[in-house]
Amino acid sequence: MQIEKYKIQEFNEDNLQVHKQRFECIAADIANVEDILQKLINFQIAIPSWALGTGGTRFGRFPGGGEPGSLEEKIEDIGLLHKLNNSSGAISLHIPWDIPSNAANVKALAAQHGLRFDAMNSNTFQDQPGQKLSYKFGSMQHVDKAVRQQAIEHNIEVIKYGVELGSDCLSIWLADGSNFPGQLNLRKAFQNTLESLQEVYAALPDDWKMFVEYKAFEPNFYSTTVGDWGQSFLYASKLGPKAYTLVDLGHHLPNANIEQIVSLLLMEEKLGGFHFNDSKYSDDDLTVGSINPYQLFLIFKELVEGMDARGMNHAADLAWMIDASHNVKDPLEDLLQSIEAIMIAYAQALLVDGKALETAQMTNDVVLAQEVLQGAYRTDVRPLVAEARLRSGAALEPLQLFRKLKVRENLIKERGLKTVATGL
Numbered sequence: 001m002q003i004e005k006y007k008i009q010e011f012n013e014d015n016l017q018v019h020k021q022r023f024e025c026i027a028a029d030i031a032n033v034e035d036i037l038q039k040l041i042n043f044q045i046a047i048p049s050w051a052l053g054t055g056g057t058r059f060g061r062f063p064g065g066g067e068p069g070s071l072e073e074k075i076e077d078i079g080l081l082h083k084l085n086n087s088s089g090a091i092s093l094h095i096p097w098d099i100p101s102n103a104a105n106v107k108a109l110a111a112q113h114g115l116r117f118d119a120m121n122s123n124t125f126q127d128q129p130g131q132k133l134s135y136k137f138g139s140m141q142h143v144d145k146a147v148r149q150q151a152i153e154h155n156i157e158v159i160k161y162g163v164e165l166g167s168d169c170l171s172i173w174l175a176d177g178s179n180f181p182g183q184l185n186l187r188k189a190f191q192n193t194l195e196s197l198q199e200v201y202a203a204l205p206d207d208w209k210m211f212v213e214y215k216a217f218e219p220n221f222y223s224t225t226v227g228d229w230g231q232s233f234l235y236a237s238k239l240g241p242k243a244y245t246l247v248d249l250g251h252h253l254p255n256a257n258i259e260q261i262v263s264l265l266l267m268e269e270k271l272g273g274f275h276f277n278d279s280k281y282s283d284d285d286l287t288v289g290s291i292n293p294y295q296l297f298l299i300f301k302e303l304v305e306g307m308d309a310r311g312m313n314h315a316a317d318l319a320w321m322i323d324a325s326h327n328v329k330d331p332l333e334d335l336l337q338s339i340e341a342i343m344i345a346y347a348q349a350l351l352v353d354g355k356a357l358e359t360a361q362m363t364n365d366v367v368l369a370q371e372v373l374q375g376a377y378r379t380d381v382r383p384l385v386a387e388a389r390l391r392s393g394a395a396l397e398p399l400q401l402f403r404k405l406k407v408r409e410n411l412i413k414e415r416g417l418k419t420v421a422t423g424l
């Protein structure tokens, strides 16, 4: 399915008057509104190829219709999102779920939709058909060197696919760990993992980055070999300047202060990438901003402040990606909601009065510090985000237009009701 430009323009014209009133009302209070709008226009969030199909749990899966059955259809879906919001101009692939059979064609197709290839994701958390050795007891940590070697070679293969597609980073999440005390020698597991990562690191092209993602638990429930930011930071530090920590919002223990983690990683120049989602108990797959939007804002406030302190480009210097997979929502509608939540939190963070906050901090005025932060958080920035979309040719209200154009119904007509996205 294609969304013609004139349909977006028609929709925007119908909604323009109401939007303009709302926008002018908020813009009058913001001195640097043009600067903020440009930052919002520039900001792009990568969509992972596995978020386009209905997710499941270990209890079951209830697929929707019209899901993308091939890499080409996944690119088409992300192209639709990007057309609607102009904020999802990148795709993050997972190997082996999305092996490009013809990289040049795939790259050209993505370019037609205005998409580039963000981080490449390897997979040593499940066994593939025909795979020689099993990852049941881990991959890079495994007690058998041959299993470790297989995991290393897989990651090097992923880098090769990424080079062909124009990506420039490898994202590694390891399910490695143990389910019971005594199962693993924790020190040896760390050392084996480090040595394996070092071999992959050695195969990185000069201009590539490697992200080491951490996760507190699951699928292992006693120890995880890259379990928290401290362990990831340790690997990244030992590996070298091309290795960074990747923060996935849902991979922390309950009530962790993620904004502080982000702040310190940025300070140490070791924050590389970001996976957005939300979590209620200890899950990692809820829509970003759906449970705790204030935390998301506080994280963005640290990101903006920390990146500005180092003169970094918000849009280009960190890898931004959504990492969630749902079992009750239309995946495309969910992604539109996710992007909206991210843009709102980013816009609110850009509104924080840094000077006033610093003054409050330097005078220990705790009350004023809270007022400054919450003043930004409680501002309804939706008209700013909509204006940024309007100026870049996207839809004022992407979700509304998605429904108005009956995108899902059209995809079901094209692809059928019983398609299953690869990898899920």
Ligand SMILES: [Mn+2]
Binding pocket: 173, 213, 248, 275, 323
């Ligand atoms: Mn993740």
